[in-house]
Amino acid sequence: MELYNIEKLLEKYFEATATVAEEEMLRSFFLQKNIPEHLQQYAPMFQYFAVEKEERFTKDLPLKPKRKFVKWVSVAAVAVLVAAINITVPKSTALESEYTQEEIASAQEAFKLLAYNFNKGTKQLGYLEEFQKTTDKFLIKE
Amino acid sequence: MxxxxxxxxxxxxxxxxxxxxxxxxxxxxxxxxxxxxxxxxxxxxxxxxxxxxxxxxxxxxxxxxxxxxxxxxxxxxxxxxxxxxxxxxxISPQRQMEVGDSLAWIEKIMDDLPDQQKLVLQLRDVEQYEYEEISDLLEMKPGAVRVALSRARKTVREKLMQKHKHGIV
The missing domain is CATH 1.10.1740.10 (RNA polymerase sigma factor, region 2, helix turn helix motif)
Incomplete structure (x- = not known):
């Protein structure tokens, strides 16, 4: 009776229509010692699967604790730095608020005058180039 | 966590x-x-x-x-x-002592199966997953899971029989 059942279950097993529970019955049948001769050929399969299930993962798992505060420390450092710069560097206020229009206009005129006179000075320096030319002539002759 | x-x-x-x-x-x-x-x-x-x-x-x-x-x-x-x-x-010597080299032979047979059949056989016969679980996991239709499983089991059986017939054991 039981053997008949086992043969039926084997058939279902190979057609992949057996349930997990039925397959469990087969497994326990084939893992015992006295298996009838004609069924012995199937035993290694079930033994193999049983042995395979014993395999264990033994490698360490280097889990690092999450150091979230490190991230926030850098954010805080940047914030502190920005604040410090804001405090130490005085705000550059706009010119218009510190001086009157006339003062600005006269300052601009003074700068223009200065620039004009500087340019006049550099024009005079242009004559120096002539010296260069004349010495060049001598140099070529030599 | x-x-x-x-x-x-x-x-x-x-x-x-x-x-x-x-x-x-x-x-x-x-x-x-x-x-x-x-x-x-x-x-x-x-x-x-x-x-x-x-x-x-x-x-x-x-x-x-x-x-x-x-x-x-x-x-x-x-x-x-x-x-x-x-x-x-x-193959560990321990395993060889325990059950002879039939099991090593099955391992070899399984190594030669296509990946999908390997997976199905592993999940069902070693880990005893339900068909629905396997079909979710492998993104296969339940029918395809059964076909692959049946094919894999029959291949293992067939190759095992061949070995017995040749009397290599």
């Missing part, structure tokens, strides 16, 4: 991940590395973990995808080649 909580969640299925990885990658070392990588990835997402209704299924899926990617990459192809050179040394 704290480290201890994470380990508590992961403990019951970490061996399953490893066995799945080993089934695909064959080499124990590679499987260990893959499992470690998957678990660390899971740990890095541990905030989300409460939102997965089935962490085990999710982790198994990650492992499967990770290993298939590894197999696809050239690097793994190279490692695999190196590995097959001394495949036979992998």
């Amino acid at each position: 704290q480290q201890s909580d994470f380990l508590h969640v992961v403990m019951p299925f970490k061996d399953k991940l490893f066995r799945l990885a080993k089934r695909l990658l064959v080499s124990k070392e590679e499987a260990e590395d893959a499992t470690q990588e998957v678990l660390l990835k899971l740990w890095s997402k541990n905030k989300l973990m409460n939102s997965y209704n089935n962490v085990e299924a999710y982790a198994m899926m990650m492992t499967k995808n990770f290993c298939l990617d590894r197999l696809k990459s050239k690097q793994a192809g190279h490692l695999k080649l190196v590995h097959t050179n001394y495949e036979d040394n992998n």
